[in-house]
Amino acid sequence: MWKDIHILLLGEPQVGKTSLILSLVSEEFPEDVPCRVEEITIPADVTPEKVPTYIVDYSEADQAEYKLCEEVARANVVCLVYDLTDLGTLHQVRERWLPLVREYSMHDTMLPVILVGNKSDLITDTKMYEIMPLMNDFPEIETCIECSSKTLNNVSEMFYFAQKAVLHPTGPLYSPNDGYLKPESKIALTRIFNLCDKDNDGLLNDKELANFQKICFSTPLATQALQDVKNVVKKNCPDGVIEDSLTVDGFLYLHLLFIQRGRHETTWAVLRKFGYNDNLTMSDEYIVPDTLLPPQDATPQLTADAREFLVEIFIKYDRDEDGALNQQEMDKLFSVFPYEPWGADVLNTVCTNDKGYITLKGFLSQWMLTTYLDVPRTLEYLGYLGYSTLCGKISQMEGIAYIPNNSQENEKGHLKDIFTCKVVGARGVGKTAFLQGLLERDAETKNSKAQVSVLAINEIAVKGRAPVYLLLHEVEITEVLAAGEGLFMCDSVCLLYDVTDANSFQHCIELYKKYVVNSNVSCFVVAMKADCSAVRQHCTVQPEDFCERNNLPLPKPYSSQTRDLSVYEQIADLTASPNSLCVPKQNVVNMCIKIGLFAAVCMAAGYGIYKYSRGKVFVTQYK
Known part of the structure; x- marks a missing residue:
């Protein structure tokens, strides 16, 4: 939003520029009019839009050409006055x-212009046709008066x-020609329509329209007023109303009507509520709001409210109600994004069904x-989904909680919900199979379109929480x-050995003694x-004696043939236990693990968790 507005009046001599300014300020016609008046300041509290306004008068007789250049460059709008x-x-x-x-003009876009015909008291008929x-x-001419x-x-x-x-x-909204x-503007308004279409049926019913009204204008819409709106749309837009609900064509027509009737501030109120700037792109302040530096030695995660919002998003787009999102459903979900945020490689990092479609747990x-890896990117994605607007939050940051690494919860009572475990072992021991087992599948059933990921994440049940x-x-x-000891800045470590390889466990002993024993993980x-x-x-x-x-804990047997989840439940249960929480001896934040994860992703033969090439790359806060 603008902090102030500079209005510049230009035109031929004697058209009444100065008289207009003085009449506005004094509320009476001046008998003695100077050649030019100094800049006038209108306080915010006396303007309809509540924005400080500066009115600048220009006179060729009193000012040089360079001054005109300066004033045009400084102006936000120009009133061109004629007689x-x-x-x-x-x-x-x-x-x-x-x-x-x-x-x-020094503006990136065309400087808006108001055409002002003065001395209307001296004519009998309007000259608008001229x-x-x-x-x-x-x-660039916005309007005339x-x-x-x-x-x-x-x-x-x-x-x-x-x-x-x-x-x-x-x-930016309307083509008068x-x-x-x-x-x-059609793209932006269509996106807003889709965000407000909670049941994803392509229509805004009365309940959804009432919610839209409340979100954008904080006032309820009377039943009769709502019906009047639909009647106007139905009369002028044949496909605007179906089954007594507003279609996207009807929604667009409604905003066209607002603009044509000079009420474009209504359309802008809607656009800005959903994060759009004057260029009809998502504003940085909305997508990634300015925040305080994240607390040191803390882990970021989604709040329970944000997860509930995402559950609703998943259910909304799961049109066939099979508990998973197929490609068509994913495309519809991501239609409110300016680019596709996820690639096929994501499906090898999280849970999918037997058809390879992402499940709710995987989502x-x-x-x-x-x-966990990139808070700014999460804020961006939440912004595209309309989280803060639809949920009545001040900003997307309300969807993020930081949990101190030496505590089970933060000062707001958010429990730590994500725990990291490094899986280490010699080549061929079965690390990839172990990761895929967390996702309830084996390495052979991986998605053929993407390389198996070095990361795997899943929701696991634990005792007492x-x-x-x-x-x-x-x-x-x-x-x-x-990497040395820094690689073990995590919540837990899993040392894997192959029971069929007599030399396998020796690697675990060496790793434990050199890096793990003094790390408190x-x-x-x-x-x-x-x-x-x-x-x-x-x-x-031997392994059993070594553990004692x-x-x-005694070595946990695992086979990729049985896909037994108990080993993961044990890891999660003990890692999440308050007695098992660890704080690295060095006074460093948990970002070390994140740097390691990012490096691993980058090395995975060109594959990553995200398709950065199709979207903006944000510089992470954690440095």
């Missing part, structure tokens, strides 16, 4: 003043229209993972040797390929 009794001054508007405004060709030739500085007729309205031209411009909404898991999200990150031993040992015959390990101590000596 209704001398149409030669209107000719000069076309030939001189409009080209000059275009030349001197300016219609001018408005068709110069799209005839007024009189002597009788004060339409003087205050003139300056109000100038304010509206800045705050609620018609240019053909009388239609511009494509950009929420992906959102939790996105939040709501389910948590367990995030597994596969790490090669070579990565451990390169929970540690688990998993015996992979448990469906095969085990061999004695070639090391000084180091006060670790």
Whole structure:
């Protein structure tokens, strides 16, 4: 929103520019009119739009050409004044003043112009027909008005229209030449229609329209008023009302009607409520609001309210009610985004059904993972879904909670719901199968369109509290040797060994002694390929004895053939237990793990969790 507005009055000498300003301020016609008045300040509390307004007068006789250039560059709107009794001054508007405004304007978009015919008290018939060709030739002309500085007729309205031209411009919305909404405004309004269509049936019923009215204008819509609106649409737009509900065509026609009747501030109120700026793009303030720096040593996650919102989104787009989103349903969901945020590789990171469609658990898991890795991106995605607007929040940030790493909950009572576990073992031990097992599938059933991910996340039941999200990150031993102890900044570590390989467990012993024993993280040992015959390990101590000596849980047998979830439940249960919480000895934030995760994603043969190439890349807050 604009902090202030600069209105510049231009035109030929003696057309009444100065008289208009003085009549507005004094509310009477001045008998003695100076050549020019100094800049006038109108306080915010006395303007209809509640924005401080500065009115600037220009006189060729009193000021140099460079001053004109400066004032045009500074202006937010220009009032071009002509004399209704001398149409030669209107000719000069076309030939001189409009080209000059275009030349001197420093704005990225065309500077809005108000055509002002002064001295209406001296004519008997309107001259509006004279300016219609001018408005068709110069799209920057927002509106025109005839007024009189002597009788004060339409003087205050003139300056109000100038304010509206800045705050609620018609240019981005409407094409006066053909009388239609511009494509950009149709796209934005169609997106808003889809967001407000809660049951996803392509119609806005009375309940949805009432909710839309409440969201945008904070006032209820009377039953009769609602019916009157539908009657107007039905009369003028044949496909605008179906089954007593508003279609998208009817919704667009309604806003076209607002604009044509000079009520474009109504359409702008709707657009800005859903985060649009004057260029009809999503504003940065709405998508990624300015926030305080995230607290140190804290883990970001979605709040319960945000997850409930996402559950509603999932149900809305699950048209066949099979508990999963197929490609068509996903396309419809992402139609409110400017680009597709997820690629096929996501499906190997979260739960899907047997057809490869993302389930509700997988959907929420992906959102939790996105939040954990990249809060600004989550804020962006929530903004595209209209979270703050539809849920009555101040900003998207209300969907994020930060949980101190040394606590089960934050000061607002949000419990920590996401826990990370590094899965480490020698090549071929079965790390990939272990990750896919968390998703209740094996490596052979992966989506053929994408490479198996080094990350897996799923919702897991734990004792004595709501389910948590367990995030597994596969790490090669070579990565451990390169990164060292910093790689184990996490909630827990899983050391995997192959029961059929006699040399497998020795790697676990070495890793534990060198990196894990002094890190204070929970540690688990998993015996992979448990469906095969085990061999004695070639090391000084066998796995069971090693775990007992180091006060670790006994090795948990696992086979990808059985897909037993109990091992993940044990990891999640012990990791989420207050007695198992760990704080790295070094005073560093949990971002180390995130850096490791990002690096792993980038190394996965060009595949990642997200298709950054199709969207904006945000610089993460965590540095």
